[in-house]
Amino acid sequence: MKALKANCRIAKMNRRIKYAALLVVLIALALSLSTCANKKEAITSVSQLNDPNITIGVAQDTAEGKLVEKDYPKANIQYIRGEVEAYTSVSQGKIDAFIFNKVTMQTAMVNGLTGVRILDESVGEPVYSGVAFSPVTKVPDLENSVNAFVDELTADGTLDEMTKRWIGTADAKMPNIPKPSNPQKHVVIGTTGANMPYTYYSGTDLTGYDIELAYRFALWFDASIEFKVYDYSGIVPAAQSGDIDCIFANMFITPERQEALHFSHPTSKSDIGVMVKDDSAANPIGNIRNSFYKTFVREGRYRLFIKGIGMTLLITILAVLCGSILGFSIFMACRRGNRIANGFARTFNWLMNGMPIVVLLMILYYIVFASTDIPGSIVAALAFTLTFGAEVYSMLRTAVGTIDIGQTEAAYTLGYTDLKAFFRHILPQAMPHFMPPYKAALVNLVKATSIVGYVGVQDLTKVADIVRSRTYEAFFPLIAIAVIYFILAGILVFFIDRLMNKLDPTKRKAEDILKGVRTHD
Amino acid sequence: MIELVHLEKKYEQTTPLKDVNTVINDGDVISIIGPSGTGKSTLIRCINLLDRPTGGKIILNGEEITAPGYPVEKARRKMGMVFQSFNLFGHLTVIENLMAAPMDILRKSKQEAYDTGVELLKRVGLSGRELRYPHQLSGGQKQRVAIARTLAMDPEIILFDEPTSALDPGMVGEVQSVIRDLSQTGKTLMIVTHEMSFARAICNRVFYMDQGGIYEDGSPEQIFDDPKGELTRRFIRKLKLLELEIDSTEFDFALASGEIDKYCLQNDVPPRTKYRIRLAFEELVQQLLMPVLKRTAVHVTVEYSPVEMQTRVTASYGGERFDPAEGGNDLSYNVLKSSVEDLSYEYDLNEEKSNIVNLVIKESKDM
Structure with missing residues (x-):
């Protein structure tokens, strides 16, 4: 027992050391990448942009891309998901210029964006x-x-x-x-x-x-x-x-x-303007206290985060509950099922596992439920219910499959019906095989919900995007939500671990086993 | 009473049971023997409907349990089964294994189930192990718990599917003695087993199964000592006489050793004798003969006689005259000599295998 505990502790320590090493590697990588940005001649005029050595950023799904393709055919174009990422890319020299609505960029600068400047000239027509x-x-x-x-x-x-x-x-x-x-x-x-x-x-x-x-x-x-x-x-x-x-x-x-x-x-x-790097500016990585203040405190933005956490949890918990019920129901229906039931289950599983969840989400939201008033959060919960259900079904099949057929036969010969034998003797033995992958799937689910922004749901990740668009901080909100996701997953794992201990029949106490029985000794 | 009427079990590839007809009376203790693949296990699994027969009828106490719609659970409640691989419920303690079915199926109170369970554990010699988990028990203990679990449902009939063949030889005895006690209680028992002396001691009937049915049905004395059918005779001879053919130095001696173990178990050979048989076999064949003979086949027979308490081992081989005493390996020859009572060598040109070595294994005096 003691040796086991010591082993556990060593394993834990090893794990900690591993994580620490990983973190060091990541930080080193990030630092080395941020310092090796190549020096180029400063851009002062739009005429310098039509050059194969120049990379111009444009925001994805906006109109500026077409304009750049037309006016600066020689330059490389890079599509960037959001403005804040683009501003950061410019200030770090990853792209040479960012072409975007001039008013938006000017507003950003008025509101504290640094490390970049906007050319006086505009490009194209207003x-x-x-x-x-x-x-x-x-x-x-x-x-x-x-x-x-x-x-x-x-x-x-x-x-x-x-x-x-x-x-x-x-x-x-x-x-x-x-x-x-x-x-x-x-x-x-x-x-x-x-x-x-x-x-x-x-x-x-x-x-x-x-x-x-x-x-x-x-x-x-x-x-x-x-x-x-x-x-x-x-x-x-x-x-x-x-x-x-x-x-x-x-x-x-x-x-x-x-x-x-x-x-x-x-x-x-509005005019279309060009944002370039401001070499005279100081290191754009500001201090953490300031970032924290801007991200969480100013304008009471923590309330946004709390809402986002609530939404992420709502979707996760709904998906876990309904998905577990769904997966279990499909499993029970097909356990002794005929070819049709099994075929249905397999097809369902294949569809859910084969499709990127974001595609499923879009199909449900924009096609299946397009004409209804069902809110995005419910559609998201449904999408995750379906995929999680498919996962639960496969995990149950695997877990129950590990239990020897002899267990079922032994129960039969004692007079158990099929269903009773399953619930009384097979499922309890399958649970210890089921729970560890279930736990992993659950942690994955929490993180996977970060795509629900696609259908207009303001979850934790979407909230971080919104805050980033105000604070022009590229990293801090991201790291903050990473920490929050860690904590959320940690809390869920804690409860699952407790449940696992409860469900493991071999971990019962002796006095509970014979509760209510007069023993003779 | 169980009647089997034209019972048939067909699989896609094989038909282990073609036409089985018999009557099993209350209190019968039946040993089922036969070569592998002749449907011994299938027969008892069909009787309690774990395997659904594909034809014929099973009539239990006048009710046809194979009739469509007959509640399978009702039939099974009267028939317990003990498996080769024990199949104890791994998530439950020993006492819970005994309490589960009486509480779940017979709706007994927890106290009642517990009292019966404790009583049964005492009967199989496992008092004090109530709160162990199956994985904490030895194979023999597991099988005894499995028997107690079956008894907890108080069945009329108990089916044993090779109850000792997954056990280490040292644990066979404890399980056999529990079954022996059980045979005195008047319950109907059907046991798939090849252990002749055990079968002789407790059974009133032996089924020899072959060719898709019960080929011969008789008392143990009749089947083991004076079988009528040709196939029965051949099978019993094989049970009593072990024949091994060693044809090259690459021969799998571990396998041969396993065959000898199996033979000794079936014939109830005392452990020390078994050890000596193995030793003599290894020294003679592996050390003395094969290094010299190389590719010449050696035919070995082992025969134990329970009446004379004597084991004879013969090794015969063709080729030129070769006396193992003259092979130069004195060490092995001495070891061989120390484990036998008598050792003789003959060279007989009239035989196909002209060299013949005869051994009589020493018997332990203290067993």
Whole structure:
């Protein structure tokens, strides 16, 4: 016993040493990569961009990519998922320039982004943004109403006033716009919540130019409104599937997008600017206390994180409970099943295991449940229920398969029915084989839920993205959520371990075994 | 009483039971013997419907349990079974193994099940092991618990599927003695076993199974000493006489050693004698003969006579005259001599294998 404990301790220590070594290697790798950025001549003019040695970054799923392809055919293009990543890439010299909405970039700099600068020159023609409409919206006359509303605001100078309020300023405040007292209509509005100054989070509230516009429209249109937040990559499918009625997210009006969606009259105009590295700037890695303050404390952003943790836990726990029940049910149905039942189970398993979970999630959200009002979180829970259920089914099959057929036969010969034998003698012996992989699957599930941002669910990862878009901190929020995921997984593992001990019949105490029996000794 | 009427069990590839007809009376203690693959296990597994017969009828106390819709569990409750591989429930303690079915199936109270369990453990000599887990027991102890577990359901019939063949030789005795006690209680027992002296001691009937059915059915004396059927005779002869053919120096001597063990077990040869048989065999064949003979085949027979308490070993081989005493390996020859009572060598040109070595193994006086 003692030797066993000592062994355990040594194993634990070994593990710790291994983790520590791994961490050191990772840090060393990161440092060496960040220092070996190659020195290049500073870019001062847009004319320097059309060069095969230049790498230009553009944000994924935005209109600027086309422009760069056309105007700078010699340069390399790199597509980057979000603006914050792009800013970081520029400041670290991973890309030479980032071409994007100039206003957004200027706002970022006003709000504390360092290590980069924006060229005075703009590229291409100024672009116009507008409200985009779902082709299948059920709100009557929405497009014409928005157009009339935009025309009115352009004419009476409200848009100019809004531009002054939001564009190029720090700490802009949303004016108080009354809600319609007795709204007759309801409009679901899609936005990204991650594009200052147009749509972003201040604390836990959406704010920005487009958000103000949306509130003004609600009043004007006498409608209640509801915001749904998506990535740029998810927002167009959401509009096409009718999940949202229109998009207020400063979407550039481009011919390509107009093929997919209708746009309103322009709501704003912006130049396209170029961001390059500012060599004079200090090391962009700031101090941790400041990062912590910006990420968690300012504007009460911890509340966003708490919400995100809640959402991640909700999806995980729903998926674990329902998935376990589903997997167990399929297993029981097919345990002594005929060829059809087994074929069904195998096909289900094959489908669920063969498909990337993100694809399953998109199919469920944008195709299967497109026309329903089921929220993304429930669809996400369902998607994970299905995949987790398939996993539970396979793990159960494997675990029960390890129990010798002789156990079942022994129970039969004592007069047990098949089902009774299974629950009384086979399953309890299979559990110790089932629980360890189950635990691993559960930990994987917690982490796998980080993709639900695709269907507009604000889980922990999505919250980190939102905060990153405000603080322009590329790493800190990511590391913070990594730690949180570790803790969440740790808590789940703790409970599973306790459950495992409870379920292991060989770990019972002697006095519990013979509870309520008078022994003779 | 069990009646088997035209019982048939067919698999896709083979048909172990073609047509089995017999009546098993209450209180019968039956040993089932026969070459491997003749459906001995299949027969008893069919009787308690672990394997569903593909034809014919099984009638238990006047009820046809093979009738469609007959509750299988009801039939099985009257028939216990003891397996070769014990099949104790690994997640339960010894006492719980005995209590589970009476509580779950017979709805006995925990106290009642416990009392019966303790009583039965005492009967199989395992008092005090109540809270052990099966993996903490030796093979013989496991099998005794398995027998007690079967008894806890108070069956009318107990089926034993080679109950001692997975045990170390030293543990066979303890299990046999439990079964021997059981045979005095008037329960019907059916035992698949090849241990002749054990069968002789407790059985009133022996089934010799071959050719898809019960080939010969008789008392132990009749089957073992004076079998009627040709196949029975041949099988019994093989049980009593071990024949080995060693044809090269690459011969698997470990296998031969296992054959000798099996033979000794079936014929109830005392352990010390068994050790001497093995020693004599190894010295004679492996050390003295094979290094010289190389590719010449050696035919070895071992025969134990329980009446005379004597074991004869003969080794015969062809080729030129070769007396193992003159092979130059004095060490092995002396070891051989020390383990036998009598050693003789003949050279007879009239025989196909002209060299013949005869050994009489020393008997232990203290056994």
